[in-house]
Amino acid sequence: MVPSVVVLLAWMIVPLVMTLWFSFQRYNLIDPTTTGFAGLDNYRYLLTDPDFLISLEKTLILVGSVLIITVCFGTLLAVLFNQPFPGRNIARVLAISPFFVMPTVSALVWKNLLMHPIYGVFGAMARTIGMQPVDWFADYPLASVIAIVSWEWLPFALLILLTAVQSLDHEQREAARMDGAGALAQFFFITLPHLSRTISVVVMIETIFLLTVFAEIFVTTSGGPGNATTNLAFLIYARALLQFDIGGASAGGVVAIVLANVVAFFLVRSIARRLEV
Amino acid sequence: MEATPLQRVLATVIGWGVALLLFFPIAWMVLTSFKSEGDATSPHLLFSPTLESYHDVFARADYVTFALNSVIISLGGTVLALLFAIPAAYAMAFHPTHRTRGTLLWMLSTKMLPPVGVLMPIYMLFRTAGLLDSRSGLVMIYALMNLPIIVWMLFTFYKEVPNEILEAGRMDGAHTASEVWFLLLPLTLPGVASTGLLSLILCWNEAFWSLNLTSAGAAPLTAFIASFSSPEGLFFAKLSAASTMAVAPILVFGWFSQRQLVQGLTFGAVK
Numbered sequence: 001m002v003p004s005v006v007v008l009l010a011w012m013i014v015p016l017v018m019t020l021w022f023s024f025q026r027y028n029l030i031d032p033t034t035t036g037f038a039g040l041d042n043y044r045y046l047l048t049d050p051d052f053l054i055s056l057e058k059t060l061i062l063v064g065s066v067l068i069i070t071v072c073f074g075t076l077l078a079v080l081f082n083q084p085f086p087g088r089n090i091a092r093v094l095a096i097s098p099f100f101v102m103p104t105v106s107a108l109v110w111k112n113l114l115m116h117p118i119y120g121v122f123g124a125m126a127r128t129i130g131m132q133p134v135d136w137f138a139d140y141p142l143a144s145v146i147a148i149v150s151w152e153w154l155p156f157a158l159l160i161l162l163t164a165v166q167s168l169d170h171e172q173r174e175a176a177r178m179d180g181a182g183a184l185a186q187f188f189f190i191t192l193p194h195l196s197r198t199i200s201v202v203v204m205i206e207t208i209f210l211l212t213v214f215a216e217i218f219v220t221t222s223g224g225p226g227n228a229t230t231n232l233a234f235l236i237y238a239r240a241l242l243q244f245d246i247g248g249a250s251a252g253g254v255v256a257i258v259l260a261n262v263v264a265f266f267l268v269r270s271i272a273r274r275l276e277v
Numbered sequence: 278m279e280a281t282p283l284q285r286v287l288a289t290v291i292g293w294g295v296a297l298l299l300f301f302p303i304a305w306m307v308l309t310s311f312k313s314e315g316d317a318t319s320p321h322l323l324f325s326p327t328l329e330s331y332h333d334v335f336a337r338a339d340y341v342t343f344a345l346n347s348v349i350i351s352l353g354g355t356v357l358a359l360l361f362a363i364p365a366a367y368a369m370a371f372h373p374t375h376r377t378r379g380t381l382l383w384m385l386s387t388k389m390l391p392p393v394g395v396l397m398p399i400y401m402l403f404r405t406a407g408l409l410d411s412r413s414g415l416v417m418i419y420a421l422m423n424l425p426i427i428v429w430m431l432f433t434f435y436k437e438v439p440n441e442i443l444e445a446g447r448m449d450g451a452h453t454a455s456e457v458w459f460l461l462l463p464l465t466l467p468g469v470a471s472t473g474l475l476s477l478i479l480c481w482n483e484a485f486w487s488l489n490l491t492s493a494g495a496a497p498l499t500a501f502i503a504s505f506s507s508p509e510g511l512f513f514a515k516l517s518a519a520s521t522m523a524v525a526p527i528l529v530f531g532w533f534s535q536r537q538l539v540q541g542l543t544f545g546a547v548k
Contacts, residue, residue, distance in 0.1 A: 005380060007361060008387050008424060016390070018398030077295060085289040091296035093532050097303055100531035102482040104502040105520040109306045111506075112513055119318040119513065121305060154299070156542070163539045201543055212391045215484035215499070219506040233393040240397050241489065250397045257394035264389030272382050 019257070022250035042251035052252070054227055055235040062146060062231055063210040067203055069150040074157025075199065078165045079191060081158070092162075099155035103215035110148045111137060111220045141221050141228045148216050153209075157202050164198035165191065197270070204267035211260055232256050303524070310517035317513035330518035339493075340501070340519065347497035347523075350412055350487075351480035354419030355473050361420070362427040363469075367457055369428075370435035371443060381432065388425040392485045403490060412495045415487060419480045426479075427472055430541045434468030435461065471537035474530055478538075481527045498523040 023042050046052050081092050098106065115136040117123045123133030136144045168191060176186050212233040217223060223230035223238065230238070236256065240249035297304075309317050311326040334340050369377045399418070400409075408414030438461065446460045462469065484499040491500055502523060505516045531538070 005365070005384075007421065008384060015395035015398040015402075018401070019395055022397055022401075080288065080292055080295065083284070083288040083292070085285060085292050087289075088292065091292050093535075094296040094300040096535065097300055097528060097531070100478060100482070100528045101303065101524050102499050102502065102527070103484045104488075104499045104506075105306075105524055106302070108502060108505055108516060109302050109520060112516060113305055113309055114302060124319075151299070151302070159535060160539055160543060163536075205543065208389055208391070212393045212485070214393065215488060215503070218488060219503045233391070236393050236396060237489065240400065246397055246401070253394040253397055256391045260389055260391040260394070264386055267389070268382055268386050271385065272378075 016257070019250045019253045022246050023254050024247075042247045046248060046251045046255070051227055051230070051235065055230045055232050058142060058227075058229065059211065059231040059233075061142060062149065062213060063207055065146045066150050066153060066210055067206060069146070070153045070157040070206065071199060071202060073154055074161050074202070075192075075195060077154075077158045078161035078195075079187065081162055082165045096155040096159050098151050099153070099159070101152070103152065104219050106152055107148055107216040107219045110144075110151070115144060137221055138225065141225060145213075145216055145220065145229050148220070149210065149213055152216075153206055156206070160202050161195060161198055164195050168194050201267070201270060204263055204270070207263045208260055208267070211256065211263075232259075303528075306517045306524075307521050308517075309513055310521045312514050312517075314512060314514045317517070330512075330514040331522075333515055334519045334522070343496060343498050343501035344522070346412060346495055347481060347499075350415045350419060350495070350497055351477050353412070353416035354423065354480045355476040357416060357420035358424045358427050358476060359469070359473060362424060362431055363457065363462075366428050366431035366435055367461065370432050370438075371440060381429070384425040384428055392422075396489060399486075400489065408490075410491045410494045410496075414490060415495060415497070418486050418490070419483060422483070422486075423476045423479055426541050427476055430472040430475070430537070431465075431469065433540065434465045434472070438464050471534050472541065474534045475537055475541045478527055478530055478534070 077095065081088065081095065085091075101109075112120070114121050115123075117133045117135040117138075120133075122136070126133040134140070173186055173190055176190055181189065213231060214233045214237065217229050217231065217234050218237075221229045223234045232252065233256065236249050236252040239245045239252060308322075310330055311328070312324050313327050313329055316324040317330075369381060403409045403414055406414075408417075442464070443456055443460055446456050451459065481497075482499065484503070487497050487499045488503060491497070498519075502516075502520055505512070505519070
């Protein structure tokens with residue numbers, strides 16, 4: 001047990017302390033003359049920087065939209081794929097497949113093969129029914145990113161919620177049906193309450209991953225046009241590895257860590273309740 | 278519950294409709310990979326299939342390098358993490374102390390650290406240590422990244438092994454090491470295998486560290502695919518061929534490890 005704890009501790013503490021340390025420093029890799037203690041300057045610049053506030057807003061929109069889409073459809077699909085129908089197992093496997101596709105592949109397949117206004121499938125479909133094809137990434141950049149990320153995470157929500165639906169007590173539903181509860185009533189008064197805990201777990205896990213969506217933005221829009229799709233993760237990346245502003249990027253990193261920790265706190269608590277040692 | 282015939286038909290139609298819709302981008306990618314570059318830009322279903330793009334992708338000799346990097350880094354990260362995780366999970370499952378619970382939860386919490394928050398220090402450390410664009414650097418990152426999940430999964434598998442079996446082994450004079458190797462490992466082999474599989478999938482698809490810490494020498498497939506994003510790189514068929522090859526093995530693994538995935542990714546909160 002000791003070696004694992006030690007390496008994890010090092011992995012956890014060393015970068016964390018360094019991030020905190022850098023965030024109080026004037027430190028730019030291309031300008032070695034700016035050094036020294038910056039106090040809270042990096043944070044002041046960051047918090048008054050309109051780009052930062054916009055990136056926070058984009059992050060929240062991205063996380064919120066993907067959560068709503070994946071959890072709502074995930075729940076409905078979990079109930080659907082719990083119904084018996086021919087070929088159900090194959091259909092399930094097809095439906096959860098997107099989760100195993102690497103992010104750079106999903107992003108580029110969507111961007112080029114599907115959403116490209118001239119060569120993409122969507123454009124071709126629009127032309128067939130006599131409509132103007134939409135240039136998705138130019139006109140609705142954030143919505144396009146949301147679509148891709150939702151496609152990747154819907155299978156995750158579906159998979160986990162399906163596991164929970166399957167553990168639903170059969171007799172309870174039978175009893176409800178005997179009492180004359182319709183399909184809708186059963187869904188709202190039995191299935192949904194049963195799923196509430198699982199839904200909260202899905203929401204928290206997804207939030208932690210979605211707060212730092214990066215590859216999808218990196219290969220499709222590079223944060224643009226302008227800063228239309230610059231979320232917090234991409235802003236920090238740009239500050240750090242494009243502008244080499246270590247201090248500023250680290251201050252952003254601290255903000256990201258704090259945000260994730262708020263969510264993590266609740267997640268760890270809800271998992272702790274189930275843990276038996 | 279007996280479904281009426283109408284409900285059955287509805288479930289079949291909607292179920293298959295949704296499944297095919299969600300799978301469509303992947304199917305389309307595979308389809309496009311068999312088109313010639315000229316056919317690839319027009320969304321027709323009628324074309325003469327060709328392996329041209331696969332040839333072209335392989336002809337770029339570096340494709341093999343990228344694929345090899347992916348394999349080495351994913352396997353390396355998984356094996357390294359298992360080496361650390363097996364003793365840890367063993368200790369916590371069979372010799373719990375009052376700190377075990379806290380340690381487990383703390384390990385879980387390390388997984389919540391957003392990678393972007395520590396991008397800067399890791400980048401600087403790697404730069405100083407000369408680990409940028411090196412396979413061993415990524416192996417370490419991936420091992421650490423997945424260590425909490427692996428420890429958790431192994432812990433839940435070990436918990437199901439009755440302590441008496443191990444005690445019997447100890448009576449017969451087995452050391453801790455041989456106890457783990459000859460008793461525990463064979464008993465929990467399916468569990469360890471599926472844990473490793475999950476770790477492989479996560480490493481293979483990881484695209485934050487691989488994009489930021491590698492450039493050419495150690496770049497895995499995620500980074501290779503990303504290089505198709507440049508505006509002049511609009512080669513749909515080649516992109517599809519490279520993507521299909523990058524995704525296919527992991528997709529098959531994923532299909533086989535669905536169950537473990539649920540457990541591993543939710544830290545046992547959903548069973």
